[in-house]
Amino acid sequence: MAGPIYAADGPGAIRAVPLDGLVALFHRPSGMTHIVAPPAPQILEALQEGPADARTLLARIAAVYEIGEGSAEAIEARLAELEEAGLVRRA
Amino acid sequence: MRHALNVAIGPVSFRVGSAWRSPVAALAGLYRDYPAPADEVCDFTVRLEPEKPWRRWLRPSVAIHGDYMLPDAAPLSLAHGLLAAEMGMNLQMALGQKRFLLLHAATVERGGRAVILTGESGAGKSTLAALLGERGWRLMGDEFALLDCESGMLHPFPRAISLKNGSIEVMRKVAGEGRLGPVLEGTPKGTIRHLKPRPEAIARMTEPARPALILFPRFGADRAMRPVGAAEVFVRLTQASTNYVALASRGFDSLSGLVATCPAMAIDYPDADTAISLVEALFRELPQ
Numbered sequence: 001m002a003g004p005i006y007a008a009d010g011p012g013a014i015r016a017v018p019l020d021g022l023v024a025l026f027h028r029p030s031g032m033t034h035i036v037a038p039p040a041p042q043i044l045e046a047l048q049e050g051p052a053d054a055r056t057l058l059a060r061i062a063a064v065y066e067i068g069e070g071s072a073e074a075i076e077a078r079l080a081e082l083e084e085a086g087l088v089r090r091a
Numbered sequence: 092m093r094h095a096l097n098v099a100i101g102p103v104s105f106r107v108g109s110a111w112r113s114p115v116a117a118l119a120g121l122y123r124d125y126p127a128p129a130d131e132v133c134d135f136t137v138r139l140e141p142e143k144p145w146r147r148w149l150r151p152s153v154a155i156h157g158d159y160m161l162p163d164a165a166p167l168s169l170a171h172g173l174l175a176a177e178m179g180m181n182l183q184m185a186l187g188q189k190r191f192l193l194l195h196a197a198t199v200e201r202g203g204r205a206v207i208l209t210g211e212s213g214a215g216k217s218t219l220a221a222l223l224g225e226r227g228w229r230l231m232g233d234e235f236a237l238l239d240c241e242s243g244m245l246h247p248f249p250r251a252i253s254l255k256n257g258s259i260e261v262m263r264k265v266a267g268e269g270r271l272g273p274v275l276e277g278t279p280k281g282t283i284r285h286l287k288p289r290p291e292a293i294a295r296m297t298e299p300a301r302p303a304l305i306l307f308p309r310f311g312a313d314r315a316m317r318p319v320g321a322a323e324v325f326v327r328l329t330q331a332s333t334n335y336v337a338l339a340s341r342g343f344d345s346l347s348g349l350v351a352t353c354p355a356m357a358i359d360y361p362d363a364d365t366a367i368s369l370v371e372a373l374f375r376e377l378p379q
Contacts, residue, residue: 015340021322035322
């Protein structure tokens with residue numbers, strides 16, 4: 001069964017600056033700054049292709065990055081955190 | 092206001108008005124060698140007024156007012172009027188400054204390159220910056236580092252240095268009695284005396300410098316140093332900034348630019364000589 005579909009704000013809503021393996025994000029709509037670890041920046045990047053569930057996002061990320069087993073669960077968990085932070089929302 | 096003083100400190104001008112003569116007179120003494128602002132209209136206004144009208148005479152109590160206000164700022168006794176004036180100037184900067192990202196940090200400069208000393212209150216950054224300012228460095232400021240959002244340069248803000256408790260005697264020995272302001276005893280931060288920066292620091296107060304090194308000094312521990320990762324530096328500096336949130340994306344761009352270009356180290360030191368030798372050594376190792 002497909003999980004919930006998530007969406008992110010469009011291009012330009014987030015500025016991202018890598019900092020020693022972590023990434024500082026400035027979310028323009030909220031004015032909030034977040035420090036996130038992989039795969040959160042990759043999830044946000046993958047959502048720029050359009051709303052998707054965790055499994056679709058995993059496929060999009062896997063097309064660009066090498067990812068290990070158990071990543072679908074990790075992406076579900078990160079999506080829940082990003083939703084809590086206001087960086088993604090249910091589509 | 093009955094008594095007033097206009098003063099320029101670095102790129103910022105203040106008009107400090109007071110219902111009493113003494114705070115303005117003390118401030119005028121400390122800032123005698125600073126230039127008057129070029130413009131009649133100052134960037135920020137500080138007003139020191141009686142908490143209640145009758146309190147101008149009866150147990151005088153100084154409330155700090157200005158363009159930007161904190162609703163519950165506690166009034167100070169008139170004996171601490173100079174401190175009230177300084178706090179008022181800090182408050183206007185902290186709440187109202189839009190051109191610069193303000194970091195609660197001391198800065199010193201040599202050869203056009205600046206070292207930012209930041210950390211919690213009581214970490215010893217003011218005293219360390221004051222000592223460096225007597226040993227061949229230009230003191231740019233002991234309270235606020237002003238990061239220009241457009242150019243990425245640091246601008247000086249060389250106020251009189253606020254020395255607390257044990258630091259007062261240390262600096263009196265180094266700089267002499269003549270550069271110290273009146274003794275303010277029993278303030279919320281203990282005993283305070285202000286130290287006038289050296290004439291060169293005042294003469295060059297409009298000259299910015301390129302940030303080169305960020306240090307997190309900590310007084311009272313054995314000599315040690317460790318590099319601080321960029322993400323930790325970024326977070327600590329957002330906490331050390333008074334206007335990061337207000338500047339929104341300009342603040343983010345300025346701060347991430349600073350963190351990306353400057354190495355950062357935490358240094359622990361048991362005494363001033365150790366601190367100075369650490370700063371000198373780290374500065375020498377910087378790429379040219």
